[in-house]
Amino acid sequence: MTLGPDDTGPIRIGETAEWTATVVGAHRLREDLAVVRLIGEFVPFAPGQSVEVRTPQHPNMVRRLYPALPPSLDGKLEFHIRTVPGGWCSGSLVSDTRTGDEWRISAPAGWLAVDEAATEVVMLADSVGLAPMRALLLDLSRRETPPRTHLFVGGRYPRDLYADDMLHLMANELPWLTVLPVVLDEDNPDWTDHWYEACRVDIGFEPEELLPGTLAEIVTRFAPLDHQHIVVCGNAAAVHSAVERLVATGTAPEAIRYEGF
Structure with missing residues (x-):
C-alpha cells in the first residue's frame, strides 16, 4: 500500500484506488x-453506484454499500446500513460504528442510473435500497427539467419505512416527485423497537397513505409501464419478483435497471 507524494492522494492497493473518510x-x-x-476525500462514483467499504471493526472484510448522496466535492458521504439476518459484519456496522472511525472506500461499480432522455421515471426501493434512489433523486434535482418521478418505497411494517420524514419533506419540496409507501403488514409488530420509539417525529406517512402489498404487486397495478424508465434496488428476492412482474405486464426489459443485495 502506498500514498501519493504529498500523503494526501488516494491510497492504492495494486491498481485499485482507495479513499479515506471519517465518520x-x-x-x-x-x-x-x-x-x-462521513467526510473525507472526494470519491468519484456515479449517483446510484455502490462502493466497497473497509471499517476499523473489520479491516480485512469488504462490504459493498450504496451512497445515499451524489458525489460531493467536499467529501460528504452517507450510507444506510441494515443488519442482514445471520450477518455478523452488518450487525457490527449497525451497532458498533462510532464517530471518528476511519473508513476506506474503493471500487465504485453498478449501473443504476436515470437516462438523460427519460421524461418519466419509476423507482422501486426495498429496504435500504432507498439509499441509491435518494442519491439519484438529489442528482435529478440538479437538472433543468427533472423527469416526473414516482418512488415506491417498501417495507414489511410501517416502521420499516425508516426515512418517511425525509421522503415526506422531499416530496413537498420537489413538485416532480411522488412517493408511494408500500407495506406488507399495515400494523407494526407487538414487540417494541426502542430505537424507533426514541426517534419518532410528527411528520411522515399517514396510515391511509400506506399501500398494502409487495412492491411487485403494487407497481403492477399501474401496468403497463411501457414508456417509463424503471430503477429497482433492494433485497434480491424482492427485486427479482418486481422485475419479473414488470416484464410480464408489458415493461420492456431494456427499460429496467436493477440491482439486488
Whole structure:
C-alpha cells in the first residue's frame, strides 16, 4: 500500500484506488438499521453506484454499500446500513460504528442510473435500497427539467419505512416527485423497537397513505409501464419478483435497471 507524494492522494492497493473518510455521525434509527455520515476525500462514483467499504471493526472484510448522496466535492458521504439476518459484519456496522472511525472506500461499480432522455421515471426501493434512489433523486434535482418521478418505497411494517420524514419533506419540496409507501403488514409488530420509539417525529406517512402489498404487486397495478424508465434496488428476492412482474405486464426489459443485495 502506498500514498501519493504529498500523503494526501488516494491510497492504492495494486491498481485499485482507495479513499479515506471519517465518520462524523452514526445514527441508529431502528434495532437493525443505522445511517452513517462521513467526510473525507472526494470519491468519484456515479449517483446510484455502490462502493466497497473497509471499517476499523473489520479491516480485512469488504462490504459493498450504496451512497445515499451524489458525489460531493467536499467529501460528504452517507450510507444506510441494515443488519442482514445471520450477518455478523452488518450487525457490527449497525451497532458498533462510532464517530471518528476511519473508513476506506474503493471500487465504485453498478449501473443504476436515470437516462438523460427519460421524461418519466419509476423507482422501486426495498429496504435500504432507498439509499441509491435518494442519491439519484438529489442528482435529478440538479437538472433543468427533472423527469416526473414516482418512488415506491417498501417495507414489511410501517416502521420499516425508516426515512418517511425525509421522503415526506422531499416530496413537498420537489413538485416532480411522488412517493408511494408500500407495506406488507399495515400494523407494526407487538414487540417494541426502542430505537424507533426514541426517534419518532410528527411528520411522515399517514396510515391511509400506506399501500398494502409487495412492491411487485403494487407497481403492477399501474401496468403497463411501457414508456417509463424503471430503477429497482433492494433485497434480491424482492427485486427479482418486481422485475419479473414488470416484464410480464408489458415493461420492456431494456427499460429496467436493477440491482439486488
